Amino acid sequence: MRVCMAGPLAVLAPCEIAEARKSTFAAVAGESLAREREQGGATGGSTVVYELRIYHVVPGKLDSLVARFRDYTDKLFAKHGMKSVAYWTALDEPVKSSTFFYILEHPSREAAAANWQAFQDDLEWKTVKAKSEEHGKLVEKIDSTFLTLTDFSPLPRI
Numbered sequence: 571m572r573v574c575m576a577g578p579l580a581v582l583a584p585c586e587i588a589e590a591r592k593s594t595f596a597a598v599a600g601e602s603l604a605r606e607r608e609q610g611g612a613t614g615g616s617t618v619v620y621e622l623r624i625y626h627v628v629p630g631k632l633d634s635l636v637a638r639f640r641d642y643t644d645k646l647f648a649k650h651g652m653k654s655v656a657y658w659t660a661l662d663e664p665v666k667s668s669t670f671f672y673i674l675e676h677p678s679r680e681a682a683a684a685n686w687q688a689f690q691d692d693l694e695w696k697t698v699k700a701k702s703e704e705h706g707k708l709v710e711k712i713d714s715t716f717l718t719l720t721d722f723s724p725l726p727r728i
Contacts, residue, residue, distance in 0.1 A: 617678035619716050620655065625670040626711040632659065635670055635708045642698045650689045652676065679716060 655673040660666045676682035
């Protein structure tokens with residue numbers, strides 16, 4: 571019998587991805603938890619949302635995608651009001667060489683939609699994307715899931 575022990579994206583066999591999403595988000599969302607609780611919390615009227623994004627990367631292109639995020643995308647997110655919570659790569663195959671994970675914080679779903687539209691329309695982003703994909707696209711598929719904190723989410727350990 572196989573026992574799945576999912577830590578914060580430390581082990582990502584296919585059966586563990588859903589569990590890793592939950593535990594990873596709980597581990598990193600704490601920084602915003604205190605602020606969100608001050609605003610009313612997930613069940614008290616706060617509109618803050620988190621977006622978990624999973625990029626399924628073209629084989630051999632993970633390093634290029636990570637470099638694009640490190641050198642350009644993260645700064646462009648900030649320019650468009652999207653707060654980066656954290657970025658991850660997996661430690662183990664089968665997803666180690668083909669998957670990139672991150673979480674963004676948005677003031678609301680409406681703000682997320684507006685900010686993504688502004689980001690996609692940004693000439694600087696279009697230039698960065700085109701240059702990074704001169705030798706082929708980097709990403710095959712993007713999964714996006716909007717999340718809200720529960721009222722019992724733990725505070726982060728510092």
